[in-house]
Amino acid sequence: MFFLKKKKTTQPLSENMLEVKEALKRMEQSVSLSEELSLSKQDQQLLQYIRRQTYQLNRDNVTRTKAYLDFYCLYPEVHWAFLGHMVSRNGGWNMTDLRGDFFSRILNEEKRQVFFTFLERGNWLIFQDAYPQFLLFAESERQKRNLFYLLPYLNISLFMEVIWNQYWRKRDRYLLAIALIINEQSYLEQRIIQNSLFKEKVFHTLEFVLQDVLSVNHILFPYEGERESEGKASLVGLTLHHFGSLHERIMLGKRLYRLLFQDENQLKKVFRWAVDHPHTGSRKDYWKDVFNDVDEGVPGTRFTRRLKGCQLRNGAIRLYSPRLEYAWKNVEHPEAELGDWFHHWNVIDYLQDENESIHGEIIDEYCETIEKLELAALAKKAIFH
Template sequence: MHSHEVKNRRKRDTDGSWTAAISHALTESWTGAFASLRFSMKLRTRKQELQWERAAVNAIHIKLKGILSSSCCEMERRPPLNYDYQVDPIPWEEQQLIQRIYEKTSEANRSNVTRTQAYWDCYLSYPEIHWALLAHMVSRNAGWNMSDLKGGLMSDLTDPAFKNNLYRFLERCNALIFQDAYPQLLLYMHSRKEGKPLFHLLPHLHVSSFMAPFWEQFWQDGGSSLLTIALIINEQNYIEGRVAKHPFYQQHLLKHTLFRTHELARLNQIVFPLGDGYVNKSDMDNTIGQNLPSRPLAGLTLPKFDSLSLRIKAGRSLYALLFGYEEIHRAVLAFAQSTKHQGSRAEYWPALFTPTVDQAMNHAHVSIDLLKSEWLPAGQRLYSPRLEEVWHDEPSEPIPRYDWYQDDSMLTHIRKPHRPLRPDMTHAHRAALEKTSIAHDAAARLPFHRH
């Protein structure tokens, strides 16, 4: 047989396998959806009550409206995006405390890995700060998304300039939220050690006036849920003007056609891995299906990143998912305690991903291999690098100093969080991976594709 005939036969075999892969993926999407519903019912078996005092919320509303009333004249005079906080002088001891908080924040804000660890350390020491665990898990997801840009699937689907801009975007969001929130956590920790509230120092840390009433209320009644919702609202507003609405990211990223591709390829999925041993293999086979890894995932899909309201709503739902279901909370803690964050998806699905490039597959029919079996064999797994091995620390950009809280539009978001009815994300995450692999294989077949 001539060489060109052999080549054509191999091409026909690959075409047939690739078509079969797409058909199989479509079938899996239907069967997996029903399996996900069944497993979600299991995750919802035992609920945990989320404390929510209506009287505390009403008191907060009054204080927040009072802040707006007392500062309305000043707010009319100042330019909204160039306002630096004017604060009263404080004693030397408190000045030193502020300086130490800035130093500790700067040290821990070096990378996604160090931020994620700092959130975890905070939660271990002060578990009443629910937001610290939520931030830890969401920050893990940010690291995985950053690593994907240099991984085995997305790196081939992404224009280099867009890839760099997307990394800068993810890194800046992650860093700015930490820059604003971690000093608040440190101030609370110091207040606990001193045995007295020090929240009058929040303006000296450039924290929005929105947050002071919530910390004061939390000090009085320990209402973790209300404080968590406040931090979610605050941090999303903090990055809204500084990143999401920033002209550079609007032009070069959020309105770019490739951004939608990345939303479809897991960028908008927030997953909470459940610790090893959560369910046994036969249980997973009966509940989820034959084609999924044995470590399940909880989580949700963010519909649209550039909507502030939807981001806040998603934050409330993630919090209710993490702290409102006993099984999920216990299993997520087991995962976080046993798994060091390094930014590789091999941390939760090691039988599908590898952080070592020499042990990863490198061919144009990933989707075929991925759909053939539950696991991928050693040496043929998807490359998901450790974050600090593929991205280097970058100096932080200047942060515009202004208080986002200038009207009462956000008060409607201070509401009790509701638990998602479909907390399982195992199949949806695997399905997104399969779609990405099909797109990867299709791109590799194009004559102008370059590795």
């Protein structure tokens, strides 16, 4: 069991949240689940379909990222699907960075493999937890009846069963989105953050500290701007410095949600960019003037500085950022670990809306990070303390 950092509530609970609180308090008691074979034939077939579809679309970061966007296009009221799509894009970029110009020089092959496994496992786990919920919601909409009693058979947290039941009645899009943020980050806590292998091989390594110092954990939201015709999308985003903190990850998720959905015009720009630029895993997707998915370098030549202020120096070749399909082979994952993270209703404190305005200026910070990584790659060692 783990505990969230206590978050102070800033306002009384709304009637909607009071209903959630009472339902969660009831769920804290042990809930018995009948055997799946006792369900109707129709329900059994639906569960089999959901598992099969989720498995097929969870093949790699590209397929799962596309699945999020496809679902959002059909059900735009499920805001998390688009947030999940954009964050999953960033996960793919982080995966291919490990084969790109910088980290292929900073990290040895063993460390790159471990870091990829860490990123891929987390990305896979979230999809196999979130996507079945989406498919069950879609089928509930189609049949025009609540099917969320089937969530426990898909190993979904009791917390989300309460939330989906509430959403079915009240259609509170904000509540659903933030609940999904809480759920997915809590779901990862024991399976990734507290995993002994990742603790030893990832979190306790100098390279992970280097990542944190260099602010590599940028979450970028590209959108169509003034230089789109030149192959350079505009960017907004935020940075996570304490990946190991569940509290910080939830709060970042809430800020990312607000950044994406607080301005309808900005949301349309990000969405239009996402639809017009299918995810490949290469950073060329958003800055093809700086990155290329083909290595333009000549084998054996010395690595030299190419960037100045997020622009290529005169005569410099673009940075190598491969497509995911050429960077990493698909992974056959072991079954997700069983167990429900939900233990106490006070997690609903995170459902409160802080109503803060998020600006998301990130270009200068991101450009500084790229240049620092370039220097680290040139030195072939961590030179920042």
